[in-house]
Amino acid sequence: METSNYNFTDSQKESCAVSLMRDTVEALSLRDNISYEEALLRFTSSKIYSALFDYDTGIWRESPDYLLNLYDYCNSQKTA
Template sequence: MTKQDQLMEFCVQDIIERIVKEHNIDYDEAMNLFYSSQTFAKLNDIETGLYLESSDYVYTLFQDELNFGKIIQTEI
């Protein structure tokens, strides 16, 4: 397992746990929700460098995607 894979895996674990807690859904549903998102696709794309960001930052992008139907990066 590469360092990038490890960083992504830790980030995904944190986000899934947060989805379960904040949305009051079961673990499988949270996994399906996140794994089918654009945020997850970008997290897995090494070119984006998103795997280097904190899980809090990535979760914020995911929340924006849920709320607005797309990822919003306000700092750009």
């Protein structure tokens, strides 16, 4: 199987990251039974938010489930 070596622009990466963040925040809101705004505030205050928009990490390519699991993992490390 041959994979394409396509170079995404920063604008395309940002679009993917924003879409992923919205889906993840919605999932966080539903899971924790909090408002979308509260979930957004929690997410944007986390290290994962910064990592998502650091395009070198490649996190912008992942799924909302992956991002939410990463968010939970990082938050559990704060309290451990």
